[in-house]
Amino acid sequence: MALVACPSCQKRISSKASTCPHCHTGLSGDNESHMRISHIKKSNQLLNHSLLSLSLFIFGVVLGFWGGEVATGSRAYIAGACFIFGFIGYLICRIRIVLHKRKSV
Template sequence: MALVECPRCQKRISSKAKQCSHCQTSINGNLASLAKISHIEKSNQLMNHTFIFLTLFVAGAVLWFWGGEVAQGSRAIVAISSFAIGFSGYLITRIRIVMHKRKSV
């Protein structure tokens, strides 16, 4: 009996366990396929985060230049905030994707 990582929650469980005691995922001896499914789900989640941050980035740029002139007042603050959060979130998420792809399944 050895300790292995649960493919769903990455917490340590017994290799003989039929079910993870933390997330209740049924193991049934197919750890490799569950790990692959978990890896794909995490990749999809990161791609969704990328899309959200990219949308926020574009929305900030559009709001900044909406109407043909540069935004002023509260609209400028919202546009710059959206632009900055979208840009930094996008970069961080892309780094997370690269790190996730390096992780072996």
């Protein structure tokens, strides 16, 4: 008996359980396909977060240098915040993607 992640709620449950005690999802003998589906969903979620962060980063760069000159005033602060949060968010997402791929191997 081992602890595995529930395919629906990702909480730890016994590998011998027939239903998840947390979300009451039925766990048939087809647990491998449930695990594969949850892995694909998590991969897609991480890729979507990565795309959102990259879009925020690009928006910050475009806002900061739109029209060939450097932004000033509040526009510069907004562009800088979008640039920084987008860049840091993208790095964090990429690290999470790498760790997720290593976990699946």
